[in-house]
Each structure stands twice: as C-alpha cells, then as structure tokens.
Amino acid sequence: MSPLAKERASVLSINPYQVWHCGPIFSQVASTVGPVRVVATAGQVGVDAQGVLIKDPEAQIEQAFKNLRRCLEAAGARVQDVFKMVWYIVNYDHKNRLYRKSLIEFLGGHRPATTACAVLALAEPDYVFEVEAYAAVPQSPVQSVDVVVVGAGLSGLKAAYEVQKAGYSCLVVEARDRVGGKTYSVDPLGENKYVDLGAAWINDTNQSHIYALAMSLGLDMIVQNTTGHVIQEDIGGQLSSYAYGDVPKELAEPHSVEDMIAIRDLTEKICQSIDLYHPVATGEDLDKYTLEDWVKQKGLGKTALASVTIWTRVMLGLEPSDMSALYFMDYCRSGGGLLRMRSDKNDGGQYLRLVRGTQSISEELSKLLSHEEILVSAGRGDIRCKRVIVSIPTPLYKEIKFSPSLPPAKQELSHFNKLGYQMKVMLLYAKPWWRAHNLCGMLQSFKGPVCVTRDSSVEEKGQYSLTCFVSGQKGIELSTGTKQARHAAVLSQIKKVYSPFVHGPIPEPLEIAEHEWANDQWAQGCPCPVSPPGVMTKYGHALRTPYGKVHFVGTETAFECKGYMDGAVRSGERGAAEVIHMLSRAGI
C-alpha cells in the first residue's frame, strides 16, 4: 500500500537566476521529473454539473476551480502534479484580481508555471473566467502480476485476498486515496468515536460471509438499539409514535394503516416467489413497469406509495418510479425478504454494527495482502497481467476505456443502471437524549427531507449519534443548496419531529458529518445500481459474464445480499474463483 503522500514529486518548480522573483503563487519554470504521464484539461469555466453558468463572477471562478480539481482527479492527477496553468479573464482589473483567493486555495502552496491572460471574451457571452492546467502524473515502471483488481472496495479486496491465497500474485488499483469503497468510517471529533458515512449494518445469519470476515479479522460488533418508540411523520406532517416493531396506530389518510400493511405483505409475498438465479423467468411481467406503477395498480391510497417510497429511498436512494418492479422484488428476495431487510432486530438488515466502523473491515483485510500489493490511486504506471477483476458499479464501467470495447449487453447495463442519491447526515451528540424519553432514535417520515433516522451510537466508546437518511428525491433537492443550508434543514426537521416527544429542548449536535456519495467521482451514487423496466429482461444475463480475460464483481452482481457488504464479499469470492479456475486451467 503506497499512500499518495509518500509518492515521489513529479514537478520541480524553478526560479532561474536573473529572472525576477515571482512571489508565492507561481514559478517561472516548471519541469516534470522522472517518468510521467501528462494530463491537459480543457479550459474550465464556472458552469455547474447541469451545464448552468453561475452568474456571480467570484462564484463562477470558484466553480471553475472546482471543475478543474475534478478534471484532474478524473485523470488521476493531484494538484501537486500541475506544472502549468493558464487563466483567461474577461473584464480584468489589475487592482482587483478576483481569481486570487480561489487560486491560492486551489494551489495549497504548490507553484506551477502560470500565465494570466486578459481577454475580450470567452466562448459564451457571460463567461468571465477560464482556467486550464497541465499536469504530470508520476509513472512507476511497468509491473507484471497474475491478476489486477480494479477497485479496493470490499469485493475487490476479498477477491484479491482469495487470489493471493491461491498462490497468484495480485495487485489492487484504487483511484481513491483510501481503501473501503462505499464503506467510509470517520472520526469527526478526533476522539476515536467512529461513525459510518457509508454502509453501516450487517447481521450474523443471512449475511454470513461478511460476518465471518469481520469475525476473522477480530473486529468488535454491537447490536442495534431498538428499545423504545418510533416516531412517524405523516404525509401532511402529523406526528405520532409507536413501539418499535409495531405499525402506526393511526394516520391522516383513512385506511392508510391497513394499506401500509397490505402493500408490505404483498411485496413480501411476491419477492419470496422470485428465483434469485432466474429472476426474469420467475417475474418477467414485473419487469414491464416501474415499482410505482405496480403500487398504483393495487388501488391503495397515497400512504401505500409513501411507504414504498420510504423503502426505495432508504434502501436504494431512489424513487419507486426509477426502478423496475422486478428489480425491487429481486433485490428484496436477495436480502432475505422485505421484512427482514427493514428489520433492525436479530436476522434483520440493521442488526449489528462495528465498533470501529465498517471501513475497518477493508483496512484490516488490506493488511493481510502481500506488501505493496495495493496501488492506492491508479494511473501511475502500466501493469501487465493475465486476468483483470473489475470491482466497480456497472454505471462506472463508462469511466474505464476497455480495449476492445465491452460487449453491447454490458455497455447497456452500464448505460441504463442508475445509482441513487443516498446520504447519511450524522449528528453527533454528547448524550443519547432520545433514549431518556423512551425513543429508540428511529424516525420514519413521509415528508422529509430526512426519511429515516436511526440510533447509531457506540455506547462503549461514548459515541452518541443519530443517522439521518437524506435520500432519493428529497436528497437531490437538498443537495443543490449549500452544506450549511442542508444541515439547517436537517436540524430543523429533527427539532420539529422530536420536540413533541421530548421534555425540554433538543440539544445541538457537537458535530455534523456527511458524505455526498452522488458527488463522489468514484462512487457517483449509493448504495447499489438499480435497473429500470426492461433492462433485466434484455441485459440482466450479462451482469456477471466475464469478457475475455476481464471478470466482474461488486455487490450488485451478488445473488444473495446484493447491495449489502455481504453481497460485495460474496461477489469477490465468486470473481476470485473464476480467475483461479481459468489460471489453473491454463496451467499457470
């Protein structure tokens, strides 16, 4: 494992003798050092991801630098790798260099060679700033191994572990500067009190592979707290509470409690009829419409759809209209059934957590791999190998240039499968104040923006927190604002829904942590890609099929517990078995 910080410098800044000294933000000359790959960006302007130009000049400049950073990241380059920048400025004012603040922040002390250029106009009338960069990414000498795994998430690491255990050399390449993929455990207070911004829960029954792995790594677990009442926020904002495990006593819409039960039981029944190994054969009709259409066909009230929406938002970060009904049924079947997946009790999807957070599984697993066999941050040299295991979500296949191209069915899967918006806003508190009022920390809201909260405390570490799921359409709406506005909206809802059940004021959190997976270049969403109607029928067969010497793993390719960490581990084992079989058959 070679963390970025230890990598060799690829750029040397030079201020030549008798050329004037140019202050802290640039050098007169910059040279690449050693073997490098050169990256050039297009001129970046203040246009956001949706292609909308930002009006305010300073915000436009800030956005341009944000875009530039993302461009570099996408090419595997760091700011320290930049050796040349040019900025083009409309309405340049020598006495008020608007770009200076963003630039200094962007550079963080690094000094490439630069050119400033005041221009009459840029490509569009309202552009005021454009910046381009050239970077040199250090390249290691060509390495040769038996197997390369792309992606150091759980599936990739487990695959690499199995491949190495079978006696083959194996290198894991990873674009991020950390292992763990969509498990991401942080310690916001710096007090060894970890919270999970990504995947968080496992169990010890149907999630047997991840459980066995965590146990073998000696990681401590705790049982999810379900003592006390759940708060229900209804479609119109009406609040009620009921004991964990029950259903709401009464809701605003007539018959709505019955509708909730009916849609739940129907979903459970249908999902159990799906054959995980032949989902299309056992549910082809369900792949003709969306889950929303399927719910609407049942003639139930609005609450039924609101209830299903909570499921898809919290389970997949998407709306019922985003996915095929078959996809959802198969997904539920894979997790052991809807009831089981929704449960925080024994056998349920949210039964156990890890004291050090779930990323510790990947961290510990990577320590078991042979030394230097994880290349954190890729694009830093060519690797020659006999087999490749691709361990990334299908929508991200588009980010890799395969040569020859992937077969059409895989390309279609990559094109149609969709990653959701699922974010956990973690509120860290000094005390678990909700428990004193007979609340288990669970909220279920049909209104949002927070759909669900859960108690994610680790008692033995004194870590007390509520996980607030901001997911699906509600998450996308909040994500357009600033982080401050987002947090304010979450806190305002928490106060509103918890206050009626708590004597006295709701405490302010000590700290708030979040990670917007949908804005993370190497995730592009969370937790598991979803197929819209027709895709499973047409292309589902190609999901796990190797192509030439390239194999595909990742939680979405698991039969059992897809979308879960357990599915990731199982898929990694399956991919490793494929590769080991082919290598040993070839007498390697």
Place this chain on the structure above:
Amino acid sequence: MSPLAKERASVLSINPYQVWHCGPIFSQVASTVGPVRVVATAGQVGVDAQGVLIKDPEAQIEQAFKNLRRCLEAAGARVQDVFKMVWYIVNYDHKNRLYRKSLIEFLGGHRPATTACAVLALAEPDYVFEVEAYAAVPQSPVQSVDVVVVGAGLSGLKAAYEVQKAGYSCLVVEARDRVGGKTYSVDPLGENKYVDLGAAWINDTNQSHIYALAMSLGLDMIVQNTTGHVIQEDIGGQLSSYAYGDVPKELAEPHSVEDMIAIRDLTEKICQSIDLYHPVATGEDLDKYTLEDWVKQKGLGKTALASVTIWTRVMLGLEPSDMSALYFMDYCRSGGGLLRMRSDKNDGGQYLRLVRGTQSISEELSKLLSHEEILVSAGRGDIRCKRVIVSIPTPLYKEIKFSPSLPPAKQELSHFNKLGYQMKVMLLYAKPWWRAHNLCGMLQSFKGPVCVTRDSSVEEKGQYSLTCFVSGQKGIELSTGTKQARHAAVLSQIKKVYSPFVHGPIPEPLEIAEHEWANDQWAQGCPCPVSPPGVMTKYGHALRTPYGKVHFVGTETAFECKGYMDGAVRSGERGAAEVIHMLSRAGI
C-alpha cells in the same frame, strides 16, 4: 562525452497534408519523440532581473525572449526542445508584428507549434507582450554508477579522474554544453589563436598540482611577458610609468607611494600569520570587520584603499567592503602571499600561460575519462549512484534541490558567500604595438573602468592581445549598458592611458572578446565566492564537510591556492580521496 549537437531530437515538427503551409517560424503540429521530461514556463514578460518593466515595446519583447531563454536553460532545455509556444499580444497590429524579429532570432530555424493570441490586457497594465513555451527534454534510461560528479570544471574532472583511476565507475554531469567551468578559451578570429576569457595563469612552484596536471597532458606553456614599463593611472586620472617590478615614482596624493608600500607590506605580514587549516583560530578578530574597515583603521591616505581596491577587484571581482578582512588575508595566504599572487614573475600568480588556453586542460582531462562518462548538459535522465561529489561554488548550491535539505550551516554559506563581477575584455591586435614603446602591456588604474591590463599574447601563434580587467563596482556599472557601449568605454580608456607613451595612434583591435561571468547562469560570478564578516567564524567549519553521501569540492574549498585552477585541482583530489575511502570502507 556527448556534446549537445549529437543529442537525439526530442521534438518532431509536422505540417500535415492539406493543412496550409505555415512558413519558416512555426509548424502546425509538434510531437515529442521518445522518453522526455516536459518543461513549462510561466508567461514571460519584458521585466528585467530586478523586476523592472522595460517601457519600449520592442525592447520589452526582446527582454521577454531573453527571460524565456534563461528559463529554458535553467530547466536544462534547449530551444530545439520547445514543442509549443503561445504569445499573447496587447494592441496587436496585424501589419506590424513587433515580436517577429525577436522570435526568429530566438528560434534559430527551429519550428515548434505556436498560437498567437491578441489580448486586451496582460497581468500588469503596461505589459504589451507575453510568451510561454513547452519543451520536451530527451531522457536517457536510468543509469547506475558508483559516483556522480556534478560540474565538469577542473575540480569535478580531476575528482572523476581520480575516482575512475581507483576502479570505480563515475559519471560527470554538467549543465553547460562544454567542459572547463570557469576556464573558457576561445578563438575569436578562427585562426587557432586562443584567448582565455576565464582563468588564465598558473606557475610551476606553489601551483604544483595544476602544473603537474598540465605537464602530464602534454600542454605547451609560455612565460608571461614582463619586459618594459607599467602604466599607472592615478585617482585623478594622472598618468605615469615605471619599470615592471618597481612602484610608482610619484602619485597625486602626498605620501601615497609610501602608503601603497605600507599597506602592501602590512597585508603581506598579516596574511603570512594565518594558519590555512585554522584561519579563524589565527585571525578571528579580522573576521569582525570588512577589509575596507581594516584599511581605514590604518590611518593611511586614499591611495592605500585605492591600491587595495585594485587587488580585490582583479583578484576577486569585488570591493574591499564586500569581504571580511580575515577572508582576504586567508585568501592571500592560500595563494602564497600577496606579493606572490600579484607577481607575473617566476613563482608569481601570473607566471605561465597555456598556448591553447587553460580550457584545454579540462578538454584533455575529459578525454582520459572512460568513454561516455561525461553527461554534458544535465537533466537528461536519472542516475542512481552510491556517492555524489558536488563541484560547484557555494552560492550555486541554492540551484540544486537537495532532498533531504542541506544542513543549516551549508545553507548559510550558500546564502552569504558572494561571487564577484570580474570580466576580461580581450583586445586582439595584429601586432603587440605596446612592446615597441618599451611597455610590458600592464596598466594599473585607480580610476577605471579597466583596472588592470596585461599582455596575453602567444608569440608562437601570432596571437597578440591585451587582457583588460573590468572588475568589481566598475564592472557592474559598465554591465548595465550595451556591449557596444562597454567596448567603447574600454577602448577609449586604453587610448587615453596608452597614447602619452606611444608615438602615433593606438591601433584598433581586430576583434574584441568577452564573457560576462556574472550573467552566466551556471557561474553567477567569478572567480571565487567571498565571505563577508562573521561567516567564516560561524559557518566556515562546514565548508568541506560531507553531508550524508554528498561530498563538496571546488576551488573555494581548497586550503592552498583557493580561487586558482591549482586549488580546483587540489580540491578535486581531496573529494575523490574522501569518496574512495568511504566506498572502500563499505567494501564496494
């Protein structure tokens, strides 16, 4: 030895089929070829070394190209390595491309891909032109040797020679396109009549190491001409003459001849009391003030200081106020004493010259090194080695990125030690006209700009020349003007001071040659770095100390004959001995 001309091209210019042909100054496409290191410059503008913008637009453009050339040189790139240039022009006039002349001169027939960009403004209001370049420096595969020597001057070459003789592999890297460092022999008339623009004289007694080396290389020597009278130009410009070896009969200031003798004899006496191996222990008080202050303490007249000023200018290119009195005394002691160093007679500092010029020593020495073991012009590939010998002046340590950094004492030496302005303007004549008038060709001027002249003819080759020392403050003043103005000032003084002693007109020279060492990126001054007060006391101990596996040589590090070619050779031998000792101790 691989001279630059033979290096492989790193840039391929392409004019694609059916793309318009773009004349002699650029190509439509340029591609790098083979393994290269990429260099990018900041946009270069018409700002001089002091950061002052040049007003005249054409002169501004000329300065921008001058800066660009220096930037490329500092990064080890040549104009032929440039593959892309962009120029940005304010007030662009399609019919009058002001940059064309400077550009064509800069390119010298090379044709990179280019873009011209008429802009509204550049970074500062009065900038009218900015040019940036991208270059590709060809890179050799990584080489492995026992020892790398940085700098192919006399000390570095002698060190390499000794290291190779001891059986170790050794590579010399050099930023210039020639060997010899501050020895630089040119043939301005193209008639095999060499003159020395750098170090010129040796002797066969106290300079025994350089003498032995030159003899072993079979180089012919000639004795310095001292037949005839010396001309003296006094503080007020009054002229007189006296036989070589005497002192002036009379000077403008009363008692000044006595003062000259007194300060000379006192300096001689004190310098002889310095222990070269413990200069601070034997002269610590002298390190508390400058040489100028020391002279002033003696209560002598202006002529005494004028006389000392001549010494420091001609011996070190600096003023008495630039250096610690101890530094100068130690320097004199090192050269065998003031009288000896000032003498052109047997045992003196200017006794012998080389018929082919002193650079021939380095040229011949480099031929004795194993084939291909000098890498002329560095930065053309990485080299792995066991020990490094740095053979450059202390002030230039700053130009090297050491990792880890040099220890503080070495950094302070690099920061405080100062290189002088010393230039020889060589006047080449058809005949040695001064000899016919009983003049030995020596002038000593308290007025300047030429401080001293000497006959530097080589009779047997028909080379007749006067070496005019333009040094210290007088040199700095002349260097701000053009070369033409500088030469005019020199010729005017020569005519003025020689005319009274010559019947008939002073002939015009056939040719004038010079090299401004202070503007030479890889010299930054000449001949030897000087310490101001306090530096020897605080940091002098660190001058020769190796740092890790890095050893330090160069004429300033010699005990005997520092500043001379002899000191360079001795220091090279010392550095080689250090390295050989360490390698053999390590069992290599």
